Amino acid sequence: MTDEPPAITASELTKTFDGEPVVDGIDLTVEQGSVYGFLGPNGAGKTTTMRMLTTLTAPTSGDAAILDTPITDRDGVRGHVGYLPEEPPVFDELTGREQLRYFARLRDLPPEPTADRIETWIERFDLTDDADRRLDDYSKGMRRKIGLIQALLHEPAVVFLDEPTSGLDPRAARTVIDAIDALTANGQTVFLSTHILSVVEELADSVGVLYEGELVAEGAPTELTAAAAAGDDSTLEDVFLSVTTESATATTAADSNAGSATAGKTDTAATER
Amino acid sequence: MAVSWQRTRTIGRTELRRRWRTLRDNPSQLLGIALMLLFLLPAVGVLVGGAYFAGSALTGDVSTPIPLGRQTAVGIWLLTAVFGGIRGYTSLLDPDNRDGLLTTISHSQLLAGLFVAEATVLGAPTVVVVAFAAIAFAVGSGSLIAAPVVFVAATLLATTGFATGVGVALLIKNGGVRSRLLYRLRTVVLVAGFLAYFAVLFSNSTAAVLGPLIGVLTPTPVGWVGETALLAAGRAASLARAAGGLAVVAGGLVVGAPVLTRLAGWLWYADGLETTKSTATPTDATGGRILRWLPQPIAGVVAVDWTRARRAPVSLSYAIYPAFILVTPIMETVQTGSVAGSFPVLVAFCGVWITGALFTLNVVGNEGAVLPATVLSPDPARTLVGGHIAAGALVGLPATALAVTVLGIAGPQSITTVVTLTTGTVVAGGCAGPIATGIGAAFPRHEAVSVSRSRKAIIPTTVAFVIYSLTVSIVVLPLLITHTGLISHLVGDILGISSTVFGGVGVAVTAVLGVAFGLFSSLYARQTVEGYRMG
Numbered sequence: 018m019t020d021e022p023p024a025i026t027a028s029e030l031t032k033t034f035d036g037e038p039v040v041d042g043i044d045l046t047v048e049q050g051s052v053y054g055f056l057g058p059n060g061a062g063k064t065t066t067m068r069m070l071t072t073l074t075a076p077t078s079g080d081a082a083i084l085d086t087p088i089t090d091r092d093g094v095r096g097h098v099g100y101l102p103e104e105p106p107v108f109d110e111l112t113g114r115e116q117l118r119y120f121a122r123l124r125d126l127p128p129e130p131t132a133d134r135i136e137t138w139i140e141r142f143d144l145t146d147d148a149d150r151r152l153d154d155y156s157k158g159m160r161r162k163i164g165l166i167q168a169l170l171h172e173p174a175v176v177f178l179d180e181p182t183s184g185l186d187p188r189a190a191r192t193v194i195d196a197i198d199a200l201t202a203n204g205q206t207v208f209l210s211t212h213i214l215s216v217v218e219e220l221a222d223s224v225g226v227l228y229e230g231e232l233v234a235e236g237a238p239t240e241l242t243a244a245a246a247a248g249d250d251s252t253l254e255d256v257f258l259s260v261t262t263e264s265a266t267a268t269t270a271a272d273s274n275a276g277s278a279t280a281g282k283t284d285t286a287a288t289e290r
Numbered sequence: 291m292a293v294s295w296q297r298t299r300t301i302g303r304t305e306l307r308r309r310w311r312t313l314r315d316n317p318s319q320l321l322g323i324a325l326m327l328l329f330l331l332p333a334v335g336v337l338v339g340g341a342y343f344a345g346s347a348l349t350g351d352v353s354t355p356i357p358l359g360r361q362t363a364v365g366i367w368l369l370t371a372v373f374g375g376i377r378g379y380t381s382l383l384d385p386d387n388r389d390g391l392l393t394t395i396s397h398s399q400l401l402a403g404l405f406v407a408e409a410t411v412l413g414a415p416t417v418v419v420v421a422f423a424a425i426a427f428a429v430g431s432g433s434l435i436a437a438p439v440v441f442v443a444a445t446l447l448a449t450t451g452f453a454t455g456v457g458v459a460l461l462i463k464n465g466g467v468r469s470r471l472l473y474r475l476r477t478v479v480l481v482a483g484f485l486a487y488f489a490v491l492f493s494n495s496t497a498a499v500l501g502p503l504i505g506v507l508t509p510t511p512v513g514w515v516g517e518t519a520l521l522a523a524g525r526a527a528s529l530a531r532a533a534g535g536l537a538v539v540a541g542g543l544v545v546g547a548p549v550l551t552r553l554a555g556w557l558w559y560a561d562g563l564e565t566t567k568s569t570a571t572p573t574d575a576t577g578g579r580i581l582r583w584l585p586q587p588i589a590g591v592v593a594v595d596w597t598r599a600r601r602a603p604v605s606l607s608y609a610i611y612p613a614f615i616l617v618t619p620i621m622e623t624v625q626t627g628s629v630a631g632s633f634p635v636l637v638a639f640c641g642v643w644i645t646g647a648l649f650t651l652n653v654v655g656n657e658g659a660v661l662p663a664t665v666l667s668p669d670p671a672r673t674l675v676g677g678h679i680a681a682g683a684l685v686g687l688p689a690t691a692l693a694v695t696v697l698g699i700a701g702p703q704s705i706t707t708v709v710t711l712t713t714g715t716v717v718a719g720g721c722a723g724p725i726a727t728g729i730g731a732a733f734p735r736h737e738a739v740s741v742s743r744s745r746k747a748i749i750p751t752t753v754a755f756v757i758y759s760l761t762v763s764i765v766v767l768p769l770l771i772t773h774t775g776l777i778s779h780l781v782g783d784i785l786g787i788s789s790t791v792f793g794g795v796g797v798a799v800t801a802v803l804g805v806a807f808g809l810f811s812s813l814y815a816r817q818t819v820e821g822y823r824m825g
Contacts, residue, residue, distance in 0.1 A: 068389075106389050123297055
């Protein structure tokens, strides 16, 4: 037991658009130095949650904090986090190297070690030959690599990654997975949203499954798979399919018996919430 | 995170580098800017010369130098405010890669960097021109001290004017991301503003419109700043008002900076309204009733065309260009209160031109990422080409025919002339779409291009638009000639035929040309779609 604050905490975090909840009162605690796998079908509210935690969108209600810094303190949170959105935030008119140097300067990173760090990352992601080409000439995967380096360049305590391996070839995806693994060894925390369940299964210390804005299951991958109804040989995919299907069924039942059911949540497993 | 000069400079420099590279990649845009600068040079000469003569006049017998000085100050402020508003709305406040930047730096830092880029691109040349004008004023007035005083006053006015304009743009944009009504009306408001601007410009009503505004601002501190120039030139003016004006304007800049920052934060961190699901479908109203009469696949293409146009009207902005030739006749009609005989003819021409340009000038490329699915659908050639033609014709033809008929009846033409002109318009309009399809298929554009600094859309190529415009002009020419009063009467007298017969001949020739070009072009478009292979 340490006195270190959790990397991420969220309490009743809610976001509504036009009165409709997109993220519906989620509670989260992610310990430092861990990888949190954030799963959910398309439109479940994963990106909105990440945007709230990175201060890009204000929650409608509820609280959240990064290393005890409330997300209302944008300057404070910004110093703690690195964020790779689903669409890599790069400028088409710059070269890969220029893009990274630009963001390093914006972060006030010291020039010498940063330049070396940029070169190391570029080499690690096999971008050496393309680093001086403009980003509008890059493939989707190459842009993603640059976006990822940009998010990691200042060695943030908490890294939010939205589909980091999407569009990458197997070798590049492996490099990214290894890089994420190395981050936790360095004490950094990774909040990882992805559809590629094998990545979560391999990396995540804990997993949360979001369905229609609600956190319908949470726990260590082993706990979730052990508790799932699919049996001993179940995988995270089975868990994902199981809890989202059950939640969908519960939601449908709740819709047809308005007021008589607790919608969205399932209590089939001890670890589910 | 405090705003630092180093980061501000980094953002500004990178913005400039990006803008230059974008410009370098677009020779036509580069040429356009070069031409604009060429046209601005004489204006700069006039400004500097005007400053010299203004300075000279002050040494003579100008009876009311104080009102003139104030009005000049207000004019500078208003001009830069309007310019700042336009720049703010169209580009400055929509930075690219916003999420990446806002998770790296504060919004105030970003705004500062964007302002530095803007100051370098627009402010630096302005400062040079103002410096020359100030020196010319000083030479003219024979007072050396006038040069720095006028320079400081004019620069301060321009800066606050620009910042005020950006502030207004921020207010409008903030309203747009929070009010559903404003969001829906944005296109209507923009088009109305655009038309009003040209109406004022072409009707020489600038003074009449700006007069009251200048009148309101003249007795305010903005106007008082103008008295500094008079004082510096040795003319009688109020030192207290001049100093007060400078202080208030400079103070406004200091007070305004945090206000602009707060407004930018509200805008950039706003949720926006685009996230809301749209429940409206093209089959909601009249469109739905019309589409029921079309074969299902073609109706599908029409519905998608209309929906895309409604949600991204900017993608059809090029189709408005022909309407510019109507500005002068519209102004003449408004001013004289009567419809000239040539007006319905010009409306017919523009209507036909626009009808064909609306959805048909890029039948293949306009599909974008959907193209692979489209070409694999059953009978894609008939569906795509027919659907796009129908989408344009169903909108353009009724509107043009109605406008031509109403204006024709209101004008001096006979009913028979109106009938033949309307008939010819409908025939030509019906052919314009098919004519455009083949040209668009021969010169397609598949990728989105910047239609403004912050918006991209797949629009037809310039080559396609020019060739189409020339072709449709050739097709419509017989109709136009035979319905132009003077020619109609002249030829009628020479050949001994009535204007109705002459008009009928025009309709027939236009129809023959239109059908010939239309058939050939649409067949080519169909073959292109049928034979299309990806890659």
